[in-house]
Amino acid sequence: MTQASSPATMTIGGTAHSATATIDVVNPATGTVFAQAPDCSPAQLDAAFASAATAFGTWRRDEDTRRDLLRACAKALTARTDDIAVLLTTEQGKPLAEAAGEVRSVAAWLTYYADLEIPREITRDDKRGFAEVVRRPIGPVAAITPWNFPLTLAFWKLAPALRAGNTVVLKPSPYTPLSTLLVGEILRDVLPPGVVNTVSGGDRLGALMTAHPLARKISFTGSVETGRRVAAAAAPDLKRVTLELGGNDAAIVLDDADVPAIADKLFWGAFANNGQVCSAVKRVYVPRALHDDLVEALAVRARGVRVGDGATEGVRLGPVNNRPQFDRVSGLVADALARGATAAAGGHPLELSGGQGYFYAPTILTGAEDGTPIVDEEQFGPALPVVPYTELDDAVDRVNAGHFGLGGSVWSADPDRAADVAARLDVGTAWINTHLALAPAQPFGGAKWSGLGVENGPWGLYGFTELQVIHRAR
Numbered sequence: 001m002t003q004a005s006s007p008a009t010m011t012i013g014g015t016a017h018s019a020t021a022t023i024d025v026v027n028p029a030t031g032t033v034f035a036q037a038p039d040c041s042p043a044q045l046d047a048a049f050a051s052a053a054t055a056f057g058t059w060r061r062d063e064d065t066r067r068d069l070l071r072a073c074a075k076a077l078t079a080r081t082d083d084i085a086v087l088l089t090t091e092q093g094k095p096l097a098e099a100a101g102e103v104r105s106v107a108a109w110l111t112y113y114a115d116l117e118i119p120r121e122i123t124r125d126d127k128r129g130f131a132e133v134v135r136r137p138i139g140p141v142a143a144i145t146p147w148n149f150p151l152t153l154a155f156w157k158l159a160p161a162l163r164a165g166n167t168v169v170l171k172p173s174p175y176t177p178l179s180t181l182l183v184g185e186i187l188r189d190v191l192p193p194g195v196v197n198t199v200s201g202g203d204r205l206g207a208l209m210t211a212h213p214l215a216r217k218i219s220f221t222g223s224v225e226t227g228r229r230v231a232a233a234a235a236p237d238l239k240r241v242t243l244e245l246g247g248n249d250a251a252i253v254l255d256d257a258d259v260p261a262i263a264d265k266l267f268w269g270a271f272a273n274n275g276q277v278c279s280a281v282k283r284v285y286v287p288r289a290l291h292d293d294l295v296e297a298l299a300v301r302a303r304g305v306r307v308g309d310g311a312t313e314g315v316r317l318g319p320v321n322n323r324p325q326f327d328r329v330s331g332l333v334a335d336a337l338a339r340g341a342t343a344a345a346g347g348h349p350l351e352l353s354g355g356q357g358y359f360y361a362p363t364i365l366t367g368a369e370d371g372t373p374i375v376d377e378e379q380f381g382p383a384l385p386v387v388p389y390t391e392l393d394d395a396v397d398r399v400n401a402g403h404f405g406l407g408g409s410v411w412s413a414d415p416d417r418a419a420d421v422a423a424r425l426d427v428g429t430a431w432i433n434t435h436l437a438l439a440p441a442q443p444f445g446g447a448k449w450s451g452l453g454v455e456n457g458p459w460g461l462y463g464f465t466e467l468q469v470i471h472r473a474r
């Protein structure tokens, strides 16, 4: 697919909206523009928030309707899985099967929140009074997403926000607007006008959303740098904020680990979605005695995995999503090599599709030390440094030393021993003998600079509510 079939439109107040200006959308597998998306004007953004505010008055009232309509959304989107997946692969780069999996995850999240029971919480029931704590929706939500999982991450926001009774204005990344706009088009036939509005545009549009007077809650997923700007923009109006930001997850391999048994899972914990996962393994700490075996086991997989256009059958890793990210990954690896690191696999761009696509060879690096950018920073791409350690306590201290605190994992033949180490990691999720295992019921969020608040589970929904105490005297 090289051309989008019909021009993508925004959904505002339940109707289609194009814009006078547009943004180009590039297929990262070819490096060429294949479609345009509307560049939402400030007046159109006002209209989107106005329609969300109007719809809120009715939408907040009837919980049974909301549950039914969340299920109807899941059904409508599932019925269009193939169309959505093709568009997602073309703008994002991921293999088609994974794009279809992303659509399925959306349905799973919608169904989970439709089914979720929110218990009544009674804090007092005696002869002097009865007090109940209820959770009320907040109002129109500004939802802003990045380009790595445009749909999954949108519905980590939409499903709980809608279930709780809020309405939404959703803005995807300018690199991947089309799948979100298609979702908005499909949901026009399912949801009342104004409940979900989808707008597209550049970063400036995100800033306008976070400053918009009608937005009562901001749910943001993206980089730490932008997250800080979002928090600052929310402050004057005291808008509620949830931030899901970057990570630099470490996998700590213990000295009793069985390298052949863990290598596959560890590799995919780092390279799923071509490493463009906030909570991917981004550095591995391994005892010196296991270092060479582990590096070779990972390097064999990196050399053997099929890289290419995600639309091609059998491809496991697509291109990096966009040129700046491709340059960043290339730059971090080049810097590490210049400092004396060695590439056990990869270490260079890949020339595929005539050399225009953003393909990078899956890279395993040795000899990169703590204190160098590839180890300390978030690479967010297909390059993984493997760092040896001598003392486990020292490795834990090194892992905890940075500003990130999203996830981490510990790998061992003894899960109890691994669990003791996992509990010492300053992270939102500490996995044992796995990484990236996520579920709708499991809260996901980061410590330190990796975020504020959580998504998923009842806790994620609570982030779209405010408490109210109803206290009756007796």
Ligand code: NAD
Pocket (backbone or CB within 6 Å): 144, 145, 146, 147, 148, 149, 153, 171, 172, 173, 174, 202, 203, 204, 205, 206, 207, 208, 210, 221, 222, 223, 224, 225, 226, 227, 229, 230, 244, 245, 246, 247, 277, 278, 279, 378, 380, 406, 446, 450, 451
């Ligand atoms: P980004 O911060 O550049 O952009 C994210 C979104 O914010 C985009 O829609 C962008 O247009 C918008 N935006 C940009 N400037 C804005 C502003 N001033 N105000 C409001 N919105 C603005 O991030 P990205 O490059 O798209 O995504 C990669 C980053 O996202 C990585 O750091 C990754 O770790 C992080 N991420 C985190 C999670 C998580 O759940 N913790 C999940 C996926 C990605």
